Amino acid sequence: MIELTASEVAHATGGRLAADPEIRVTGQVVADSRHVGPGSLFVALPGERVDGADFARGAVAAGAVLVLAERDPAGEGDPLPLVVVDDVRIALGDLARYVLARLREANPAVHVFGITGSVGKTTTKDLLGLLVRGEDPADTIAPRGSYNSEVGLPLTVLGASERTRNFVLEMGADKPGDIAYLASVAPPQISITLAVGTAHIANFGSVEAIADTKAEVITGLRPGGVAVLNADDERVLGLAPRATGLGHRVVTFGRVPSADVRAEDVTIDARGRASFVLRVRGRITDAVEVADDVRVPVRLRLVGEHHVSNALGAATAAILIGQSPAVVAERLAVAEPGSPHRMAVTERPDGVTVIDDAYNANPESMRAALRSLAVMAGRERRSVAVLGEMRELGDRARVAHHDIGLLVVRLNVKLLVVVGEGAYHIHEGALQEGSWGEESVFVPDLDAARAVLDERLEPGDVVLVKASNSTGLWRLGDELAAGAVGARVAAGAAHEPEPGAAR
Template structure:
């Protein structure tokens, strides 16, 4: 973070200072006391299970010079605020305003959508990255999904005088979340990937989810650019809202009308897609273009669905000035950037593990299953270890049932369903025509471990996928490490 005094932190957050106003924060802003470095500001977030304020003394002992908290803490330098999360947002807003005032070239990208945010963020971060004067990167694009009211401000607060690009993802659990996050960062380029059914329990309908994604348009800087998925009717339907606000609209997709398009898409036996990246002349930059450009791209990411993520990242990068030829080259070199997202491990015993257990909704579940079916082909056995897709509301039973039926239609050879919340995947598979040797339901992770240890064999291609709260990412880690399901 750029250096701030305790007085400036208090002013930015509207807080009350119980410390020397001249104390300078020279280190990072963190919400995890284990990440404290000398000169840090520790944000003591109150939680359902633990109160960050209980860790404040340890944070100060480890080098934090200031604490942001909802109450005074005896003997510690504290900025007392009503709401720590909101104060983080206020602080991030002020710091970003200072960064932009010091260097108008700072560019902010925001990415939102029901699926694909983190992968697109990871790709875009690679496409636009440049070298800072100090030899480091001029781009901030964090590993993982820091897309909440806490994660996004913490990401922004990593900015320094060398920062020129911030690549951010915006998540939502309820209406208003994306609008709030966008108001903090005021992006120049906003990418909307898709409108699916993730978190539909809290929104009620896909139309309401589309409205939530559209909130980012109100946060764009005047004359900003909305990058919209032309393959998703609900996303493309937001174009009139963007133009009514005075923003430019640029589209990506596989349909012929898209400004940035994938043509001649093929998928190899490893599940990786290749395509021709076609960029319309009105979009391309950096002096490379007379008419439309066509450039070859071969992704290293597993899953045909990543073509859409790659197109989104490419569009935003080209609009920001990265040469299309550089975009194509970097897309073809990009490896997975965040854990538990279609991460492929080839084990010495011949088992291939596809760990996509960070999160799940019906759209991403279908995409992952299709990818594994392609990878297994006709010569290897496909195995799906699936858990609950959470926050689907009244449609949860039908959504899980449909996934079970798809497993059978894709000829997945073995289905292991883990946890009561996912039971209807097993039920759907049984109703579709599977039977006891092909699909099995287990109540918990330990039972899943026992089942996999007994059933997996060399040559299997194993998908692990569920919502993060289901805990199946632990199975993904263990399978990838070779400590689970070793062939006998």
């Protein structure tokens, strides 16, 4: 955290100061009282069920030196050191905007990357953080997880220190205007737009409205910025005229020959990991002086062919600020999943492989995960898909789930377990496509899914777990990875009779 006085916090947020103006915030800015430490600023966010102001006194007792709140919380004891504002969320953004502006004024070399898209934001953020990080770990902020909201992004920015040089930020949207707001808090020099899909389409109404919302990150670029666009996605590439019309540069990535940074000769191994040749068009950046195209081989550890696109987006942004293609390739080759429940692969001692991609789901990411499952299982192992609801799809939900059921059968997934009423039409689609007997099972909840898996998992199975985060199916992913579900597999494998013995 950049050290601030209480007076500076009040000035940045337009708040009323009810504290010694010389109080110094030297610790972290936190919105969870359990994370308060010495010198913290506690942000008392109001919520539907709890009001952060009710925890303010405890936060101060735990070491917070200042509280940002919408009201003075009642209670016995000494007056609390407060900055009182009309809207804490807006004030949090104002404070982050102020801190970033101060950092940029002190060091014009500070880079802000804004990453958006219907799929792949978090993985691209994790990869880019790895690609641009210097010898000092504090020089780059790329938070673990998805801190891409009106609360998460400002908190991420406020985690900076004077040593921070790179902010790698996700910018997510539940509705039009969300990304525009986030870009106003942390205006990027470089934006990365990955894909325009159907995530949260219930809140937008159309894919075209989603594309317009993704374009907000381009509108929010600093003057003379660079818009990095996925040339494999027609809707993303269609944003190029908006960028050039605002005076920004466009650099593209993808697998199409026209892309400035592209993947050639893509292959997928038996574990679902991609290899390709990274080809960088000469002179895409003044910082890397190459007259001719550069080609370097890349082998990813990440599971899933869709990660080729994420790797290209991250590589393009890193090269634009001066990282060499050779170093980019080296770092991509050692990258592991950086955030939980995103194609995290666990090889259990009993021979079961768990692919936990249960952080979130939409039709695009569901299809990508299922294809990875099919590749990893191949012809020798049994594929098992445990799928839950893809939420916020509006009136497209039934067809979207039904189509996933069709794909499951077409990919020859051997066992489908559909969990929860909202996902039922996946089961329906599988049945209509020709799934029969016990190949597709519908269960109402997690407990029933556990029972099915305990009974039917076999040694050597490859199991995919995927659903929207709010379904809670990620808990089952954790349990499967830990061996707490399907435990009888291990016992059965331990007592497997010798070849030829009676069964």
